Structure formats: C-alpha cells, structure tokens
Amino acid sequence: MSFDVARDTHNRSTLSETETLLRESTIMYSFDQLPGYLVWPAKFCVFVTFETWLHSIITSNVSQVDRLWTFLPTIYSAYYALFPLWPRRSLLWLGPYVPEELNYAATDFSPRAVLMLALIVMWMCRYVLVTF
Helix, strand or coil, X not given: CHHHHHHXXXXXXXXXXXHHHHHHHHHHCCHHHCCHHHHHHHHHHHHHHHHHHHHHHHHCCCCHHHHHCCXXXXXXXXXXXXXXXXXXXXXXXXXXXXXXXXXXXXXXCCHHHHHHHHHHHHHHHHHHHHHC
C-alpha cells in the first residue's frame, strides 16, 4: 500500500513539473511578450518557416529555403520602410500593421529606410537573375 502512495505522489509531482514547464514555455513563446515592432516580423517568420518545412516535406527537396533568400529580406525591409502605409491595427493574423507604441514613426517616410529598401530591391532583382 505504501508503494502505491509513493508512486502516486511521484506521478503528481512529475505532472505538476510538466505543467509548470508547459506554462513557462507557452509564455516564453507568446507573441504578446515581444516588443511591438517585432510581433509582425515574428509571426511572418513562424509562418514562412512552417510553410517552407511543409513544402520541403511534400517535394522531398530541402533547398526550398534557398529561393526565399531572394524575397524575404525585401519583405522585412518593406515592412519597416513603408510604415506609414500600414493600418494602425492588425486586420488579419498575418497582415502587417503599425504597433501602438510606434505610431510616432508611422507619420512620415524615413528617407534612409526608403533608400535601403530601394537598394535591397535592386539586390533582389540581381539575385533573381542568378537564382532562377
């Protein structure tokens, strides 16, 4: 009888440790815990990572990510360079938007950010010719 009680106590303590770890990991990977300026890029990154992994499984071709190097830097740069164009709240889960704490940055275009975006778009065009 005492063996059953000890085993039951051990199972409960293991379960509570597991539940604690799950709660902590859920909080750690929650998008709400990120700074506002990283929420959309993190969501987009998770989506692209999962989609790329899924396509690599379906096609049995793990080099799917190589094609993304052409477009992803441009998308991330455009998100920040074109801030004044984005809505002030998220309309879709994956739709870009301006976080509340960055409303001050979305009033006018940054010439430096637009210049960087133009350079990255030119790099992307060159890279498209080499990649495809």
